[in-house]
Amino acid sequence: MVYQTMEIPEGPDAATSTGAVPDGAATRTLAEFVAGTPVAAIPAAAIAAARAAVVDTLGVALAGLDEPPSRIAATAALAPGAAGLAPLWGRGAATSPADAAFANAVAGHALDFDDSLPSLCGHPSVPLCATGLAVAAALSRRGRPVDGTTFLAAFVAALEVAGKLSRALGHGHYGKGWHPTATLGVFSATAMACRLQGLDARTTAQAFGLAAAQSGGMVRNFGSMAKPFQAGHAARAAIVAADLAAAGMTAAEDIFDGPRGYLAAYGDGPPAPMPVPGDPWEIFVPGIYVKRWPCCYGNHRALAGIFDLVARHGIAADDVRGVAVGFLPDADKALIHRAPNDGLSAKFSIEYCAAAALVDGRVTLASFEDAAVRRPEVQALMTRVRRVPMPGEGSFSGVVGWTDVAIDTVRGRFEVRVDHTPGSPEAPMTEADRSDKFRGCVTGRLGAAGAERLFAALGRLDRMSDVAALAALMEPAP
Amino acid sequence: MVYQTMEIPEGPDAATSTGAVPDGAATRTLAEFVAGTPVAAIPAAAIAAARAAVVDTLGVALAGLDEPPSRIAATAALAPGAAGLAPLWGRGAATSPADAAFANAVAGHALDFDDSLPSLCGHPSVPLCATGLAVAAALSRRGRPVDGTTFLAAFVAALEVAGKLSRALGHGHYGKGWHPTATLGVFSATAMACRLQGLDARTTAQAFGLAAAQSGGMVRNFGSMAKPFQAGHAARAAIVAADLAAAGMTAAEDIFDGPRGYLAAYGDGPPAPMPVPGDPWEIFVPGIYVKRWPCCYGNHRALAGIFDLVARHGIAADDVRGVAVGFLPDADKALIHRAPNDGLSAKFSIEYCAAAALVDGRVTLASFEDAAVRRPEVQALMTRVRRVPMPGEGSFSGVVGWTDVAIDTVRGRFEVRVDHTPGSPEAPMTEADRSDKFRGCVTGRLGAAGAERLFAALGRLDRMSDVAALAALMEPAP
Structure with missing residues (x-):
């Protein structure tokens, strides 16, 4: 599963952005943005775009369940015999949130049919959904359900993190051999977990420090099962980072900034200024590219x-x-x-x-x-x-x-x-294309009626009172 | 907990080594060395040195149990409620091997009182012991006990991996901001897990690919609890890498080599030739430095x-x-x-x-x-x-x-x-110094009699028939 090169639009776009984050303030800015952006500040169109990304992601994940890396990951995730706090999608089983996030993300990326974000040079939605739904499942069991709009707003805000970090890192990150889906995806997924848990900005910054401590994933592993493994690792690491930060494990509060910071170490040359998060939103510019066909x-x-x-x-x-x-x-x-x-x-x-x-x-x-x-x-x-x-x-x-x-x-x-890439904002898939893709991915596992039930529920995702209820709809009828 | 700079003796020493591994053969050479070096090929003095390292490591880990990061890690490791396959040292509890390795390694590094390897620029023994004993515990439960000499031989062979990789990477790795205890320690710990499980060279190489996908740890996190967290992450990632490779998860078989390989990405400039493993042994040159006093x-x-x-x-x-x-x-x-x-x-x-x-x-x-x-x-x-x-x-x-x-x-x-650093091979601690350090670390938790029992057992470690039996001796008397 080779991943193609994409151009990163580097730095802020003068036509659309108000500017860049000052040197040394990247970590604090992102943490405050994730913790502090109210749902009302996120455009309805961004919420709708996030909903579409979740639909596509859950579809390709269900389609990927029988791939060898997915089966190996699921077996490993269930082996510890953990209390079933978070479901393995479509498998009628549950395990710890960290292990569930891992196995679900592996399934989501196993077919390489999941969506892309050109500014990330990678696949944004799989680690976000796998981490977010595992956290939401655990919160629901603790009597703190996450409603659909809260979930989608967190998705939009968290997507900013990896996209903006990638713009600051520049092409050299991918060029030196890192797999941004995982290396940077872990920060979006950590942001998702922190925001859903309601962690404050300082704790979120420390969670970024713990996520950086686990950030890995190499292009060299493409063409092997380790590619989806890397997406799974990012999702697992995000749960670990957010949970331990919430439990009081301290870490650097400025991990992205300055000499020997993340951006300095994982780049190739000095980082560029980081654009201001949300200005514009990554989900609008460049927007999420949806794969219409299950091939490279x-x-x-x-x-x-x-x-x-x-x-x-x-x-x-x-x-x-x-x-x-x-x-x-x-x-x-x-x-x-x-x-x-x-x-x-x-x-x-x-x-x-x-x-x-x-x-x-x-x-x-x-x-x-x-x-x-x-x-x-x-x-x-x-x-x-x-x-x-x-x-x-x-x-x-x-x-x-x-x-x-x-x-x-x-x-x-x-x-x-x-001239335009199918599935890009310039050549978007129609609603019919999207529902056809979803049905093609899901019907084999859920049957036609089950696919329609899940599709209908995802169509109302922003109005769900507890997104953990999705898991039951991802199971075949008994 | 600031970590001091150390000089890495770069490249092979002409006086003692036969040379370097050819370009492109680092992964295969290390995997074959780990999988294929018979116990009989490892000098008795190296086994004895490994035994001393294990004694020191278990001592400082027991001393570190009440440190805040250790307590947070132990709580997190037990939270999933996994089947108790591997013990948390000194806590009368057990969990999954991956979570046990994590929590035990955090405890081992929490005081920064654990040993150092100058060629690694880091602390070698904590991830090795935490991973190795978690794997040995799981194997023992499956009727495949690991005897003491097998364990110590694996320690000596696995130590080669991080030491030799560090020499190939050069100073730039630490200089760019990575924490070699964790980033490179994961490869030694993975080697330990693979060898104890009896994996072949090809599977071990793939486990290195899965370990590289998780390799992280940043100097920037020093001075926070994230420093021991990083040692814990390395131990956990090693278990994940070895277990999934054993289960058939494929990965690159040449992860260290060539453009965009690990050494190219995680270094600062082109890697140096990697010295031949075991020639001389890292445990002899530079040898393990033991901290005599619990301070910087x-x-x-x-x-x-x-x-x-x-x-x-x-x-x-x-x-x-x-x-x-x-x-x-x-x-x-x-x-x-x-x-x-x-x-x-x-x-x-x-x-x-x-x-x-x-x-x-x-x-x-x-x-x-x-x-x-x-x-x-x-x-x-x-x-x-x-x-x-x-x-x-x-x-x-x-x-x-x-x-x-x-x-x-x-x-x-x-x-x-x-002129010489206390605890280095040039100024070694005496047997009395070492036993005093051990008693000082352990008596508070196990009592004087318990400390003597554990010390005596560790003195015969190379003759133990099942190293998993150590765990019971690390518990306070009821």
């Missing part, structure tokens, strides 16, 4: 182009003589397989994804079953997909840049340039 | 000089007109308190430590009770202790360099230069 993001613009051409010109697979996909420099670097023969490698192959899109008219989780990949008609069409290098300055990815698609058919050549 | 190492050479002068010249506190301590550059940087008024700050004050040594004739845990610090005769003598800067090239510490001591008395001036 490097395929997505090309897939959008293929579906567009097919729809506009009524192209049938049998008519296709060849497909040419134009990639900007590095934009196909993550697509390491040209002749895949199983589902996992097929996710990293434009040759397969293009052929499956043309043969099936859609790309779903079923497209990445081994048998689907080995179909002779698909394997034959794959050989007629060509990659065409396009000139460009810099490095591009499935999230940054554009992609050209040309399909040669018996009726002539059809071409399109795709 | 920056005081120790001066204390050795004071005790030496007192013994040779029969100096009484009443005869003392003044004390001058000559410090090389930076050697007293960690001694941040000149007029301390409580036990914690007194640990970082040569003024107090010198006065207490002269008044009491010894420095023990009792010397750092608040009431002891506030005694008028000690406070008066403190004002007559002066620090004298000595010229020198570079940066020195309580472990590196030398210290001059002069005591002016009614009978004249007595002077000494102390």
